[in-house]
Amino acid sequence: MAKVAVVFPGQGSQYLGMGQAWMETSSQARELFSLAEQASGLPLIKLCQQGPMEELTLTVNLQPAIIAVDLCCWQGLAAAGIKPHAVAGHSVGEYAALAAAEALTPAQCLELITLRGRLMDRDAHAHPGAMTAIMGAGPEEVAALCQAVEGEVQPANYNTPSQTVITGETEAVAAAGALAKDKGLKAIPLKVSGAWHSPLIAEAGKDMAAALEPLSFAAPTCLHVPNTTGEPTNDPTVIKNQLMKQLTAPVRWVQTIQALLGQGVDVFIEAGPKTVLAGLIKKTAPSSVNVLNVQEPADLEKLDAIL
Known part of the structure; x- marks a missing residue:
């Protein structure tokens, strides 16, 4: 059954x-x-x-x-x-x-x-923000990326073992995404109107x-x-x-x-x-x-x- x-x-x-x-x-x-x-x-x-x-x-x-x-x-x-x-x-x-x-x-x-x-x-x-999907890394590595940049940014969605969405202030999310790309990861900005789950x-x-x-x-x-x-x-x-x-x-x-x-x-x-x-x-x-x-x-x- x-x-x-x-x-x-x-x-x-x-x-x-x-x-x-x-x-x-x-x-x-x-x-x-x-x-x-x-x-x-x-x-x-x-x-x-x-x-x-x-x-x-x-x-x-x-x-x-x-x-x-x-x-x-x-x-x-x-x-x-x-x-x-x-x-x-x-x-x-x-x-x-x-x-x-x-x-x-x-x-x-x-x-x-x-x-x-x-x-x-x-x-x-009132508080504009952004979200980006980081692919190719585990959640711990994505969290470390967020901590390595200035501003408000954090994991939002633990979607798969190798895909975590980050959320927060637009500039901070962009910086974390750029850092991810520098490390050979994929960073795809999402088409959302706010920093959900932040x-x-x-x-x-x-x-x-x-x-x-x-x-x-x-x-x-x-x-x-x-x-x-x-x-x-x-x-x-x-x-x-x-x-x-x-x-x-x-x-x-x-x-x-x-x-x-x-x-x-x-x-x-x-x-x-x-x-x-x-x-x-x-x-x-x-x-x-x-x-x-x-x-x-x-x-x-x-x-x-x-x-």
Whole structure:
């Protein structure tokens, strides 16, 4: 019997037309998008299907848009009978994971990530920053690069054993990237509008924690892996407390995948647009593990052969 983990992507996986096939084939998906538009006050259907891409990619628009699509994909998986051993999400994708595990309702999830996007957008304008992916080095070497330059810069996303994203002040991130290139590493600036998972958005982190604090999280229906720890838990108090720290803490994706492998997970299903997480997982997990992506209804057919 396969042991399944369902994982949810965040910003960076968007494309024009995402979610359209679900909208065309599922009344449940249409209801979810309606809920997302109501929670966000944004024309998410139009943004997802028509763009323009520059407007869709704005953090304030993208967070509710990407999570609406993630949740449509999850609805399809749940309807197909998928019962995961565990769930996890990358950055904002963690909110979709919590909705899938029923720790949060879809309405709570969409309201929270709408606020999250607005707060991050606010702080990005107040404290501009940048992010760069460093490839070809382990996390310790990337941390050393950050410490070797002046200014605010630190690891943000531990994506694979040899890819770590750094975040912080624009000049400091550029200096660390230049130092990486001097050492023969790849340094690719990311197209983001702020220094996510850094102290530059500390005020957004405080305001997000204040919004989460009064909420009661339900016990999840399966294990959940918080970004901040990479350690599976089913304790709603731990989940809530870690989510309150998430905005300025690094995304420990390598640790997340390693922990799920330690749980005996042998099938990973990425529920959401594109295959970004599937690609990252394949660079951490052994080749014997099955890694699938479900972003459209037709992708559900791939599950039969595996499960």
